[in-house]
Amino acid sequence: MAKVPVQFTLNGSEKAEFVESGTTLLNALRDKIGDTSPKGGCHQGTCGACSVIIDGELRLSCLTLAETCGGANIKTTAGLAEGGVLHPLQRAFLDGFATQCGFCTPGMIMAAKVLLDRTPNPSREDVVEALSGNVCRCTGYEPIIQAVLSAARANSQNVA
């Protein structure tokens, strides 16, 4: 099959790759570019482990074709820390023991980031709604919900 060129911005740096037509963004990120922070769970859009942010929107990279991402601005969990300092969400997940096996964590953090970008002071119901597309098998969700609420509080204190 013919390869197709695709160019996009990943966590602030320009990427240019040739991919097989039909390659998912998930596979392009993991296998071509080496960003393994999005995880391949179900590969059919139901578990949320592959979530990334494309032009500010939460997207499932397993259902997104890489060749449709030309010119897009893509963010993954691997690009969240700045200058070696963890993002408030990462810090809150770490401090709140909101991760066990860790497989769902990057997707959870992406979903939470889109929520906090739009709703800086979410209610518990907002958080539950935002995470409802992401599956976790270990934590029972409560520590994750608490971590997102705690990151929101930390953010609002920094702003104030």
Place this chain on the structure above:
Amino acid sequence: MAIRRGRGVAAINYPTGMNLGGDPTQALVHSTPTGNFMVTLSSVDLGQGMKQIMAQICAETIGVPTDRVIVDTADTDTGPHCMGTFASRGTHRAGNAVIQAAKEARQVMLEVAAEELEVNASDLETDGQGNIRVKGAPQKSISIFDVALSAHFKRGRSISGRGMFLIPRSYPEKETGAMKPSTCYAHACTVAEVEVDDETGEVTVLNVKNVFEIGRALNPKMVEQQLVGGSWMGISHALYETTEPYYPNRDHGGTDFNQYLMPGPGDLAETEIIVLERPSSDGPFGAKGPGEMCANPQIPAVANAVFDAVGVRIDTLPITPERILRALKAQAAG
């Protein structure tokens, strides 16, 4: 037709490990040239935190900070033998093996330090910060970094130790059938409160209150994390999870984990966790196995709560709306 409320209680005992052909785990500990300690296991950390706990156990035994310990697990081709991570046995069995290996390594470390300091090894102690000093004369000390360098490049010693923990196989006594198939029981009790819709059969778990007796909590935050997740999973077992839900035709059934029901973030019961620490006599630093038992007592507690709410005993899991409605129908038919 109404929403009916019920409350159920259940208590469990749960063993650590198992009794097939004996239940062994081995561990090896050695120092690097710069005085870090390597724990080699073939036990598996599948997210429950085994590496952290083994690092703590090794560090505590040798007398160094936890971040000076590196744990290498899960290559069963090359690592010392372990029966595996199951039966809630990881902390207990591997932890005991690590203690034995770390004690032997510590002894060699103190012997090398004794030669460097020209004192008797039995007069030495660790300060927990990476140094070895003479008891009562702390100014006379040497760093473990320097001890490891000396062992490697000057004294020709290997600061290392071997650990082996075995629960031998238990056979039943011929006369009585009595045996000891398992060791080191953890205990738990759960009270669950539910609402049952007697028109739809739907169960909502309002809250669960759990008390867990798990020996010594070697890492209290990680124990809490495991228990919170486990409590949720117990409710999941009670009400949701099955590979064979009832369908008129099996072809309509689930085919993969996407159709395997578990409660999502919107279905959480209010959960309370209380930890009782009664150190076990044979566990590493008094630990027991809290792994699997934490997802058990919720199941009978929920079944009892359903009985309290609508008066039917569901003895097949999961307790689905359909099973409740069938039982209610049978009850009404009397």
